Amino acid sequence: MDKNNIGDMAWLDLTVDDAESVRDFYQQVIGWKSDSVSMGDYEDFVMLSPKGGDAQAGICHARGGNAELPPVWLPYFLVADIDQAVSAVEQNGGAMVTDIKSMGSDRYVIVKDPAGAHCALYYKG
Incomplete structure (x- = not known):
């Protein structure tokens, strides 16, 4: 290192109950694109820069190991x-x-x- x-x-993550809606919100408000990340039974999202496609943040479902995380x-x-x-x-x-x-x-x-x-x-x- x-x-x-x-x-x-x-890195920067946001963990919420409804990741799809929040993903859509940031796509519309900021212009981020998204890529799905398989979590087995569901998908979380990597949010990508609208220009270079660089990963900017993650938007995750409040499930599994993330179930107890606050929506911040x-x-x-x-x-x-x-x-x-x-x-x-x-x-x-x-x-x-x-x-x-x-x-x-x-x-x-x-x-x-x-x-x-x-x-x-x-x-x-």
């Missing part, structure tokens, strides 16, 4: 060490919302800061 990227926002834009911040970051969350008045999850060699966790705002900590393995 490029250590210069630590602290950068790596959730930034994923890059960390150098996920275990150390989780320890720092707990030592500094925050709380874990999920357990640490793996996606290939990457690891991430959803946390709350002391004010109750949610974000994800993301380690790119």
Whole structure:
């Protein structure tokens, strides 16, 4: 991992009950395009730039591992060490919302800061 990227926002997700309607909303309001991502029984969406087609964000259903997430834009911040970051969350008045999850060699966790705002900590393995 490029250590210069630590602290950068790596991704942005929105988790909602009706991802199709919200996808359509952002397509009409912002002009984003979308691509489907199979989640097994359903599909979530990657939202794409209308010009270059670059991935901008994800719009996900509040199902499975995302069932407990609030319907807010959730930034994923890059960390150098996920275990150390989780320890720092707990030592500094925050709380874990999920357990640490793996996606290939990457690891991430959803946390709350002391004010109750949610974000994800993301380690790119």
